[in-house]
Amino acid sequence: MSAQPAKRLRCAVYTRKSTEEGLDMEFNSLDAQREACEAYIASQRPEGWACMRDRYDDGGFSGGNLDRPGLKRLIEDVEAGLIDVIVVYKIDRLSRSLMDFARLVEVLDRHNVTFVSVTQAFNTTTSMGRLTLNVLLSFAQFEREVTGERIRDKIAASRAKGMWMGGFVPWGYDVIDRKLVINKREAQYVRNAFERFVELGSATRLTRELVAKGVQNKRGRMIDKGFLYKLFRNRVYIGEAVHKGTCYPGEHVAIIDLRLWDQVQSILQISPRSRAGDSRVQEPALLKGLIFTASGTAMTPTATKKGPKRYRYYVSMDKIRNRAGEDGDEIQRLPAGLIEAGVIREVRHLLRQPEIAAKAVAEIDADQVESQDVIAALNGFDGLWKALFPAERARIIRLLVERVTVAPDGVAVDLRTSGLAALVGELLTPRLMSEAA
Numbered sequence: 001m002s003a004q005p006a007k008r009l010r011c012a013v014y015t016r017k018s019t020e021e022g023l024d025m026e027f028n029s030l031d032a033q034r035e036a037c038e039a040y041i042a043s044q045r046p047e048g049w050a051c052m053r054d055r056y057d058d059g060g061f062s063g064g065n066l067d068r069p070g071l072k073r074l075i076e077d078v079e080a081g082l083i084d085v086i087v088v089y090k091i092d093r094l095s096r097s098l099m100d101f102a103r104l105v106e107v108l109d110r111h112n113v114t115f116v117s118v119t120q121a122f123n124t125t126t127s128m129g130r131l132t133l134n135v136l137l138s139f140a141q142f143e144r145e146v147t148g149e150r151i152r153d154k155i156a157a158s159r160a161k162g163m164w165m166g167g168f169v170p171w172g173y174d175v176i177d178r179k180l181v182i183n184k185r186e187a188q189y190v191r192n193a194f195e196r197f198v199e200l201g202s203a204t205r206l207t208r209e210l211v212a213k214g215v216q217n218k219r220g221r222m223i224d225k226g227f228l229y230k231l232f233r234n235r236v237y238i239g240e241a242v243h244k245g246t247c248y249p250g251e252h253v254a255i256i257d258l259r260l261w262d263q264v265q266s267i268l269q270i271s272p273r274s275r276a277g278d279s280r281v282q283e284p285a286l287l288k289g290l291i292f293t294a295s296g297t298a299m300t301p302t303a304t305k306k307g308p309k310r311y312r313y314y315v316s317m318d319k320i321r322n323r324a325g326e327d328g329d330e331i332q333r334l335p336a337g338l339i340e341a342g343v344i345r346e347v348r349h350l351l352r353q354p355e356i357a358a359k360a361v362a363e364i365d366a367d368q369v370e371s372q373d374v375i376a377a378l379n380g381f382d383g384l385w386k387a388l389f390p391a392e393r394a395r396i397i398r399l400l401v402e403r404v405t406v407a408p409d410g411v412a413v414d415l416r417t418s419g420l421a422a423l424v425g426e427l428l429t430p431r432l433m434s435e436a437a
Contacts, residue, residue: 008048009084012056013037014074016093020060030057033089040118041087049085063096066104075104078111091117170236171218172255180236180252187255189215193231194256198263203228204389211387222383232264284394286340287314287404293331294407301336312336331406339411343397343404344385346413351378360420377424399423 015033022028034055041051054077058070066072071094077083086108088094094115095101108115172190173180196206203225210223217227231237238261239254240247285301291314292298299314312335319332350356357375388396399419405412 008050010052010082011041011049011085011087012052012054012074012077012083013041013087014056014058014070014094015089016058016061016063016068016070018060018062023059028059030059033093036089036118037087040116052083063092063094065097066095066100075107078107078113081111083113085114085116087116087118089118091120169218170234171231172237173252180250182253182255186218190231190237190255193228194237194260194264197228197232198260198267201267208387208389208392211383222387229268232268237261284391285312285314285336286394286397287336287343287401288394290398290401291339291404291406293318294405299334299406314339331408334406339404339406342411343401343413346411347397347400347415348381348385350413350415351381356415356417356420359417360424381423396423 013034015030015037017023017029023030034057038051041049054073056070056074058068061068061070074083074086078086086094091101095104105115107113169175170180172183172187174183175181193206193210196209197203200206206228207223207225215223217223235242235247236250236252237254237256238258239250239252241250242248287299288301289298293316298317300317300320301312302315303310303312305311313333314336315333316331357378360378361375385393385396399422400416402414402416404414
């Protein structure tokens with residue numbers, strides 16, 4: 001009587017390496033792990049083991065979590081019933097976390113999948129195998145934590161020596177041979193930013209200037225206030241290396257001298273609200289001379305104060321002079337912020353309309369600017385508006401708006417098409433300046 005042939009077991013090989021170092025070699029660590037696993041599977045061929053062709057490799061991924069593409073595909077195939085046995089070179093290739101591995105074992109048990117380590121022979125289906133597994137995983141997790149501590153200690157020691165230990169490269173520097181080296185062009189922008197901030201005392205006004213000049217940071221984005229505040233507080237620019245709040249002399253060359261640094265820090269110690277009050281004029285009324293009631297009565301800006309707060313309004317001249325408004329003209333007073341925000345929204349909406357774009361193209365010299373550039377500039381109005389100082393915003397509104405009419409049933413904004421050419425010119429200025437440079 002012949003022996004009954006063994007059931008065919010589909011074996012998936014999983015390999016992992018924590019770093020990408022050496023993965024570009026013709027025969028790397030992942031290949032070595034797979035070769036050992038395939039040899040083990042071949043030795044079990046009489047038991048029905050067969051190696052699957054699909055590769056489940058994770059090169060450059062830590063074993064401290066389960067967020068790995070190769071492992072995710074492996075789990076998906078387990079849940080789809082395509083795998084009977086998972087083979088790894090060592091148990092820590094699959095996971096170094098005891099908690100994560102417990103979750104993996106639950107998934108494997110639920111789908112009757114066996115886990116095998118080539119160099120640490122045991123079977124997860126037995127209680128003794130589980131005990132051995134937990135002991136090995138505990139040591140693997142301990143090894144990972146000790147390695148992490150060593151890396152943190154090494155970084156701290158290197159920073160104490162002023163060495164650059166990676167991360168996002170500061171504006172004004174490049175990294176050459178793992179050291180910060182001054183980028184002359186960017187460094188000049190950094191110096192100018194520090195110097196102009198001392199002159200202006202306002203990050204808002206400085207941002208507006210930099211955006212108007214088309215200055216971009218290292219990631220190719222326009223400068224904003226948040227970027228400037230981080231720039232002004234980064235001690236790397238005075239030649240220091242900082243680690244967990246402690247400053248050390250850096251290996252790199254400083255861009256900013258201590259006198260200029262101290263001037264900037266003294267300004268930053270003053271609250272932004274106080275600096276704003278000192279550095280800019282009273283917020284202008286955007287719609288002064290432009291807003292009227294439905295009957296044609298002008299509305300004038302007024303303000304009242306309650307404690308430290310100031311409230312702005314637009315009030316009908318009829319109300320100010322105690323005159324009775326005409327029939328249907330019911331609006332006597334409007335909150336300034338509310339109506340100004342509504343007008344700005346309407347202007348943005350109008351600038352996106354094809355007929356307005358066509359009028360703008362007609363106003364521009366076609367020999368100097370392409371029509372698609374005009375349309376793109378109008379679409380970039382929001383970026384310009386966010387960067388403008390309040391007085392500049394008032395100027396732009398007067399450039400674009402002919403008249404604002406308020407009535408009980410809504411607000412009508414009449415656009416001044418003759419101002420479109422000037423607006424497009426301002427919107428195109430940063431791009432034209434960068435092309436000229």
